[in-house]
Amino acid sequence: MRTPFPRPSPEPRAFTLIELLVVIAIIAALVGILLPALGHARSNARVTLCLSNVRQQGVSVLAYANDFAGHLPPRIMYHTEPSTTDPTGWESNPWLINALLARYEGRAFRRRDYGWPSPTDIWRCPNVKPDDDDLRQTHNGNLHHAPNYWLFSEVVMNERTGSLLISNAAPDAWAPRYGSRAWRTLDQVTRTSDIAMLIDNVDYFVIEHGHRDAREFFGRAEEIIIPGNESTYDNRGTHDSLKVRPAAFADGHVATLRATADFWQDTRHTYTTGSGLGADFHEAEVKHLLWFIGPGSFRAGGGED
Numbered sequence: 001m002r003t004p005f006p007r008p009s010p011e012p013r014a015f016t017l018i019e020l021l022v023v024i025a026i027i028a029a030l031v032g033i034l035l036p037a038l039g040h041a042r043s044n045a046r047v048t049l050c051l052s053n054v055r056q057q058g059v060s061v062l063a064y065a066n067d068f069a070g071h072l073p074p075r076i077m078y079h080t081e082p083s084t085t086d087p088t089g090w091e092s093n094p095w096l097i098n099a100l101l102a103r104y105e106g107r108a109f110r111r112r113d114y115g116w117p118s119p120t121d122i123w124r125c126p127n128v129k130p131d132d133d134d135l136r137q138t139h140n141g142n143l144h145h146a147p148n149y150w151l152f153s154e155v156v157m158n159e160r161t162g163s164l165l166i167s168n169a170a171p172d173a174w175a176p177r178y179g180s181r182a183w184r185t186l187d188q189v190t191r192t193s194d195i196a197m198l199i200d201n202v203d204y205f206v207i208e209h210g211h212r213d214a215r216e217f218f219g220r221a222e223e224i225i226i227p228g229n230e231s232t233y234d235n236r237g238t239h240d241s242l243k244v245r246p247a248a249f250a251d252g253h254v255a256t257l258r259a260t261a262d263f264w265q266d267t268r269h270t271y272t273t274g275s276g277l278g279a280d281f282h283e284a285e286v287k288h289l290l291w292f293i294g295p296g297s298f299r300a301g302g303g304e305d
Contacts, residue, residue: 058248075152127238149219221264
């Protein structure tokens with residue numbers, strides 16, 4: 001039996017203009033839904049990488065302390081030392097904590113033709129591109145993760161004269177005991193799991209200078225939070241979209257601290273010393289920054305003798 005020829009298929013029908021517009025609208029809606037989710041996932045991935053970097057920075061701080069009988073690295077050291085270019089000369093340089101530790105580990109930052117050397121390897125925030133290092137520029141270097149102002153010493157060392165000057169920060173009420181000239185040591189910190197050593201840095205507009213600078217340390221809540229309508233400082237961080245600041249703590253663990261006013265500027269108390277002197281701090285400041293106020297003191301009148 002002969003197989004009949006197949007009937008020719010009808011010509012395919014093209015999309016109408018309305019159908020095409022509907023398809024385009026659906027695609028646009030899907031893109032609008034997916035893009036924020038993808039951006040959020042990308043931001044989370046960068047925070048995870050930043051936490052990995054700051055963890056290794058915390059390990060570097062603790063390794064330094066282990067090598068020097070518990071003495072913590074200075075948050076900044078002004079160092080006069082033999083010149084690297086003139087065999088008979090001397091040079092004076094400021095060393096922020098990151099540059100000092102990188103140099104100590106034999107991984108000194110690469111110098112640029114102008115400006116401060118750029119942090120490399122673990123000392124970078126993944127959200128700061130090499131061409132954007134000015135976002136983390138201070139008057140003494142580039143700093144992607146700033147130290148706790150109350151925890152680390154400031155050191156002036158002059159090899160030429162053989163002099164060494166150490167100073168520490170403490171509020172007036174605690175200055176007689178904790179503002180000493182003794183180099184800070186890790187064993188002074190009793191609440192190591194609470195106290196942040198390094199926090200992802202921010203830059204802010206400095207009225208006196210007429211331009212933006214990165215912070216060289218953190219000491220109060222207003223220096224950390226994302227600015228609100230009544231904020232004193234115009235802080236800008238690289239993880240502001242997630243409202244967090246990756247941080248390394250004195251026991252070696254890392255975590256993200258909230259960067260919002262409701263976290264840092266919580267209940268405010270007057271904390272006192274055994275002498276009766278006191279100062280006002282938020283509970284979050286005491287918990288994560290003020291290591292010399294003892295455990296169980298997160299209440300009015302609490303303090304350290």
